[in-house]
Amino acid sequence: MKPIQVNIKHLRTLKKISQERLADELSWSRSMVGSYEEGRSEPPIDRLIDLSNYFSIPIDILVKNDLRKSKNTSFIEIGNQRVLFPVTVNEDNEDLIEIIPTKASAGYLSGYDDPEYIEQLQKIKLPFLPTGTHRAFPIKGDSMLPVKDGAFIVAKFVEAIADVKNGRTYIILTKDDGLVYKRVYIPEGDLVHLLLSSDNKSYEPYLIPRENILEIWEFTCCINTQEYDEKELKLSSIMTMFQELKVELEAIKKL
Numbered sequence: 001m002k003p004i005q006v007n008i009k010h011l012r013t014l015k016k017i018s019q020e021r022l023a024d025e026l027s028w029s030r031s032m033v034g035s036y037e038e039g040r041s042e043p044p045i046d047r048l049i050d051l052s053n054y055f056s057i058p059i060d061i062l063v064k065n066d067l068r069k070s071k072n073t074s075f076i077e078i079g080n081q082r083v084l085f086p087v088t089v090n091e092d093n094e095d096l097i098e099i100i101p102t103k104a105s106a107g108y109l110s111g112y113d114d115p116e117y118i119e120q121l122q123k124i125k126l127p128f129l130p131t132g133t134h135r136a137f138p139i140k141g142d143s144m145l146p147v148k149d150g151a152f153i154v155a156k157f158v159e160a161i162a163d164v165k166n167g168r169t170y171i172i173l174t175k176d177d178g179l180v181y182k183r184v185y186i187p188e189g190d191l192v193h194l195l196l197s198s199d200n201k202s203y204e205p206y207l208i209p210r211e212n213i214l215e216i217w218e219f220t221c222c223i224n225t226q227e228y229d230e231k232e233l234k235l236s237s238i239m240t241m242f243q244e245l246k247v248e249l250e251a252i253k254k255l
Contacts, residue, residue: 004048005039007067011055012037026050065114096123097154100179102138109178112215126154129220133157136223137171137179143198144169144181151224153181155217161210164194164218171217172196174208 012022012033019033028047035041043051052059061067098121100108111117124136136152147153155171158164166186172194173179182196187207194213197205 001039002042002063003066004042004063005037007062007065008033008043008051009037010068011057015055022054026054096125097129097134097136098123099136099152100138102140102150105138105140105179109173109175109214112173126221129154130156134220135171135217137181137217139181143200143203144183145200147181147199147222148224151222153222154220156220158216158218161194161213161216164216169219171215171219172208172213173215175212175214177208 012019017025019037020030022028023030023033026047028050036043036047048059048062051057051062055062098118100121107117126134134154134156136154139147139149139151139153141149153169153171158170164170164184164186167183169181169183171179171181172184180196183199185195185197185205187193187195191210193207193209195205195207
């Protein structure tokens with residue numbers, strides 16, 4: 001059974017429309033829809049384009065992925081197209097946290113919308129997390145001290161850039177840079193870019209075009225894989241104190 005065969009029926013069922021209505025809206029015959037859904041024939045390229053435009057899903061996803069493995073809400077908007085956003089659930093229909101391993105993080109850019117890639121990832125369940133879809137991402141380097149190299153950031157999926165909160169930290173997947181963990185600022189009067197900043201001031205902040213962003217995940221918690229020593233804990237406390245003071249000073253200046 002080919003994906004396109006099951007996907008037409010699955011997407012039609014999600015929209016709660018009959019074969020007759022789908023045929024009418026695409027200017028096809030009902031028997032044509034039935035033939036495609038039953039696998040007696042395959043839609044040519046012009047009808048694949050019709051389906052892609054109608055369901056707002058790219059053709060390659062329609063023909064390569066079994067969309068029955070995804071949930072109703074497993075799509076994100078990129079431009080005028082919906083891109084598959086696969087999530088994993090357990091037998092109680094609860095979202096599990098997929099762990100992106102350090103060695104495979106480079107492959108996340110090509111596999112983030114592939115159910116088979118997501119399905120093979122290790123998974124955990126953390127019952128104390130807030131509601132929402134979470135993933136655990138590996139941290140490399142020292143740009144976000146005191147988060148250590150080798151730690152994992154558990155983050156909650158953000159559906160729209162408009163939901164980004166100024167000054168919070170996020171895991172961001174971009175077309176050019178792959179996965180990065182940064183503090184995100186919304187430049188005043190700039191509707192095209194986001195400003196990404198490292199907490200380690202040895203690294204310069206930089207702008208990224210919003211159109212290059214594929215996914216955004218908001219920090220929920222950090223899982224360290226190495227123990228902090230006493231000196232690092234003191235450094236962490238001092239950095240936190242100054243960050244809080246900075247917020248308070250900015251608030252005073254605005255009064």
